[in-house]
Amino acid sequence: MPDERVLITGAAGVVGTLMRPRLCRPGRVLRLLDLAEQPAAGADEAVEIMTGSVTDPAVMAAVCEGADALIHLGGHSRENSWKATLDVNIDGTRTVLEAAREAGIKRVILASSNHAVGFRRAEEASETGLPADVSPRPDTYYGVSKAVIEALGSLYASRFGMDVIVVRIGSCFETPIPLGPRGLITWLSPDDGARLFEACLSAPSPGYQLVWGVSDNTRRIYSLAEAEALGYQSHDNAETFAEQLPTKPTPTEAEYVGGSFCTAPLGEFD
Numbered sequence: 001m002p003d004e005r006v007l008i009t010g011a012a013g014v015v016g017t018l019m020r021p022r023l024c025r026p027g028r029v030l031r032l033l034d035l036a037e038q039p040a041a042g043a044d045e046a047v048e049i050m051t052g053s054v055t056d057p058a059v060m061a062a063v064c065e066g067a068d069a070l071i072h073l074g075g076h077s078r079e080n081s082w083k084a085t086l087d088v089n090i091d092g093t094r095t096v097l098e099a100a101r102e103a104g105i106k107r108v109i110l111a112s113s114n115h116a117v118g119f120r121r122a123e124e125a126s127e128t129g130l131p132a133d134v135s136p137r138p139d140t141y142y143g144v145s146k147a148v149i150e151a152l153g154s155l156y157a158s159r160f161g162m163d164v165i166v167v168r169i170g171s172c173f174e175t176p177i178p179l180g181p182r183g184l185i186t187w188l189s190p191d192d193g194a195r196l197f198e199a200c201l202s203a204p205s206p207g208y209q210l211v212w213g214v215s216d217n218t219r220r221i222y223s224l225a226e227a228e229a230l231g232y233q234s235h236d237n238a239e240t241f242a243e244q245l246p247t248k249p250t251p252t253e254a255e256y257v258g259g260s261f262c263t264a265p266l267g268e269f270d
């Protein structure tokens with residue numbers, strides 16, 4: 001059987017860098033796209049390094065050729081000017097989806113963010129957590145772009161029968177420590193992130209799905225039921241780090257899903 005080829009955009013970003021070693025496996029080639037320079041392929045790594053922008057239709061057509069699945073992580077990962085957000089996150093995602101459709105890629109995983117629903121209040125979460133498909137309440141232009149990415153994914157799934165899974169990522173970092181106390185709520189461990197992407201890649205005929213991307217943190221306010229229905233099982237819990245994060249979340253962090261993004265100046269790169 002030929003190798004499965006998984007295209008990852010934004011492969012040199014924070015999440016992409018964490019996923020590269022974790023999503024490599026026998027029978028799979030990772031095609032890694034980024035504008036930034038990437039480490040060359042290691043001796044035992046089946047990777048193809050590609051350089052280019054998700055905003056360039058010619059680049060996207062070339063990298064989608066022969067790919068079986070796509071994980072779209074590319075784009076600005078924090079607040080930026082409206083123009084940059086529009087060009088890269090919104091228009092870029094349409095370019096990515098269009099190229100995927102033209103290349104016949106049937107399985108697409110899109111990185112959304114908790115900031116698509118950043119103005120949801122923690123108190124809205126029931127015992128099982130905020131549903132993964134709770135409607136958008138963006139906290140920034142960045143959050144608006146993620147809400148549009150979700151809508152674009154829904155459009156391509158409905159129109160063209162593609163399987164599109166959108167992951168509302170909490171905070172995916174090596175540990176929750178740099179995130180401060182909010183990380184005890186939002187952390188997605190890199191290993192859990194890889195488990196979740198594997199579930200998204202292999203779930204049979206999911207159609208369009210929104211799922212939360214968080215670990216099974218003691219203090220989480222997000223439902224994991226939707227991700228678990230795809231086969232995700234979290235093994236990690238940010239609470240392991242609680243002693244290293246003794247302070248309490250600020251009132252904004254405790255009140256709103258998006259934490260400090262809710263008060264950050266709009267359109268300003270931080």
Ligand code: 15L
Binds near residue numbers: 115170179
């Ligand atoms: C995000 O969406 C960002 O990409 C990431 O850098 C973190 O800030 C994360 O949200 C978060 O909320 O912690």
